[in-house]
Amino acid sequence: MNEEIGASDVALQKDLQEFGSFSKWVKLISFAPFQSPENALEDAICVSEGLLSPFLNQFLSSALAKKAAKGEGAWELAVTDAKLGNAIHEELGFPVVSNENVAELARCIRRHAEKLLPDHHEGDIQRAQCGLGHAFSRNKVKFNVHRSDNMIIQASALLEHMDKGVNLLGMRVKEWYGWHFPELAKEVPEPHKYAKIVLLLENRGSLEERDADEVKTEIATILEGDDAVASRVYEKALTSMGGELAEVDWTNIKAFAERVNSLGDYKTSLAQYLVDKMMAVAPNLTQLIGQQIGAKLISKAGSLTNLAKSPASTIQILGAEKALFRALKKKKGNTPKYGLIFHSSFIQRAAKEHRGKISRYLANKAALASRIDCFMDVPPPVFGEKLRDQVEARLNFFDTGSKPASNKAVMAEAIEQYKAVIAKRERKAAKARAAEAEAEEAPKKKKNRVEA
Known part of the structure; x- marks a missing residue:
């Protein structure tokens, strides 16, 4: 009868695996099956979140009504999940216990x-x-409010790997083609x-054999309009001290360079995808x-x-654990003093003695921006712009x-701008609805005139 002795008794544990022995300890008082698969899924979601569902509330109230009314002895309701047990105790007032003995039972x-x-x-x-389990998993995936976050997390990780990969392979291209044109690496390091x-x-x-002006123009286009570097690259290509390339060597270098x-x-398209995702999911944090x-x-x-x-103190040192x-x-x-936010231009521009203060201030504003993005239905980027201006002012x-x-003054101004944006959006939506209504009425009027 003592739980501690019973837990350490191997023979007792083996005995409880047999239904004949276990049935002497347990008696079924009440059983209520789920009315439908939807009802079961709803209750499973409530249990996972530690909430007391209406179905479970009604079942416990009816099954334990007499016990609760009579106050029979010292009884306790054993609940495996501690959060659910707290919810039951707060809602119904039943004495609840959640411990290792309950888990074993x-x-x-x-x-x-x-x-x-x-x-x-x-x-x-089992069936x-x-x-x-399948229905619960599908529901979690379908209604996962963080699914856009998952896309951002995966894109960010892939972009970081792509940076390393392109740099590593690019270095191999430089070493390979550098035997033929060694001066190019100094002019174009990227x-x-x-x-x-x-x-x-x-x-x-x-x-x-090719047109010089056309080649220089194409080089300048690759270098984003830097004509001076393009001219130097072309001139050095004509007078380079590099060795000659055989056709088979150039074929392999070309395939690798491609x-x-x-x-x-x-990598460029992935970076743009990340920008678009961040502006859709966390525009204020992105602006900041x-x-x-x-x-x-x-x-x-x-x-x-x-x-x-x-x-904010946690955000400040994220990445420096x-x-x-x-x-x-x-x-x-x-x-x-800083983790990932060290790479921000604000901290890089600050004097060395002020970097700790700026990192605390920036982490504070990042916490505000992330909360606005997370808990607003349609977060506008105006708050992020104002927060960025605050860091610039600091x-x-x-x-x-x-x-x-x-x-307080900056946020009040941002809220006014937000209200103006919402009002403008509502006016545009009203005009669109009016135009649709007119388009629907036009054929009816034309038909009436034809009949007349």
């Missing part, structure tokens, strides 16, 4: 459920669990542009701190909701001493 009940419950046969419980120029110049022996170029193009740092913060936190729930624990372990070491305060506007 529930395990045995699940094992013998088909024999304990009426009208159940072997395999019924029901499988069906409910791997993607380097690969494009390699494909444009090809074997230097054929440059004299692969690097295609990876670079995909940029899409790459914002995406990394969301990825590190796990989701936008987790980031919004985090205090190892340094933090190392400092705490030494006890006398200085804790880090930087200016360190340089000139001019006092920045208060956060």
Whole structure:
């Protein structure tokens, strides 16, 4: 009868695996099956969130009404999930217990459920669990409010890998083609542009046969309009001290450069995809701190909701956990002042003695921006723009001493702008509805005139 002795009694544990022995300890008082698969899914969702569903509320109230009314002895309701137990206790006032003994009891009940419950046969419980598990998983995926966050997290991780991959492969292109044109690497250090120029110049022996102005224009286009560098690249290509390339060598270099170029193009499109996703999911955080740092913060936190729930002090050192624990372990070491936000242009522009202050201020504004993005239905980027202006004003305060506007005044101005945007959007929607109504009425009027 003592739980501690029973838990350590191996013979008793083996004995409880047999229904004949376990049935002496447990008696079925009441059983209520789910009315439909939808009812089962609804209750499963409530249990996963630690909520008391109406169906469970009604069942417990009716099954334990007499016990609760008479106050028979010292009885307790065993609940496996502690959150659900707290909800039941707060709602119904029943004495609830959730501990290791309850988990052991529930395990045995699940094992013998088909024999304990009426009208159940072997395999019924497993089939029901499988069906409910599939429905619950589909519901979680379908109604996952963080599914856009997942896209951002995956795109951010892939972009980081693509950066490393393109740089590594680009370095190999430089070393390979550098034997033929060694001066190009100094003029064009960026791997993607380097690969494009390699494909444009090809074997230097054929440059004299091509139009010089056309080649320079194409090089300048690759270099985003830098005509001076384009002219130097063309002149050095004509007079380079590099060795000659055999046809088979150029064929292999060209194939490899094309692969690097295609990876670079995909990296560019992926970066634009990340910008679009961040502006759709977290426009204010993007306006404040940029899409790459914002995406990394969301990825590190796990989701936008987790980031919004985090205090500013946590956001400040996200990405510097190892340094933090190392400092705490030494006890006398200085804790880090910044993590991922160190790469922000605000901290890079600040003087060294002010970087800690700016990192705290920026983390505070990032916390506000993430909460606005997470908990507003349609978050406008105006708040992020105002928060960015506040950080700029704080930087200016360190340089000139001019006092920045208060956060209350700035947020009041942002709310007014937001209201103006909403009013404009509503007017545009009203005009669209009126135009649709006129378009629907026009054929009817024309038909009436024809009949007349």
